[in-house]
């Protein structure tokens with residue numbers, strides 16, 4: 001027995017319409033998600049900023065216990081920027097590694113620690129953003145800074161770079177206890193301009 005042609009056509013039309021409706025809903029949802037991302041980025045754009053204007057490589061990341069941060073390879077003496085609104089709790093030209101600090105601004109053992117004072121994306125009040133190999137600090141302990149403020153320069157340690165760390169410690173030790181990647185990525189996305 002032959003299937004009525006009209007019924008086949010109607011059935012095909014019905015399914016085509018259902019698929020189109022479903023696709024339209026997905027498209028709408030995707031547009032809403034994109035709009036939400038833009039809105040969130042705009043909302044936080046003045047509270048977060050990338051740590052460098054230009055990063056040449058950032059592939060050597062968080063691999064505990066071997067590596068407690070991300071290496072942001074950059075140009076010589078590249079300016080380091082506050083990644084979020086915060087307060088400087090450490091700005092040393094040496095002694096990051098504890099032993100025999102050189103005190104020399106070109107020896108790559110400087111450290112700046114920024115304590116976050118804003119909740120934005122993954123950033124939380126009280127988190128410490130640590131810039132290892134930071135030299136020539138342009139800020140003082142106790143100083144309040146806005147995201148994007150120049151705070152130091154990248155130092156030379158094998159390559160010119162900063163070793164970026166994030167931790168939730170109460171002290172000012174320059175160590176990382178979590179992957180800085182989500183913070184770095186958010187700050188680059190939401191913080192606009194740099195990097």
Ligand SMILES: [Zn+2]
Nearest residue numbers: 069070071163
């Ligand atoms: Zn490193």
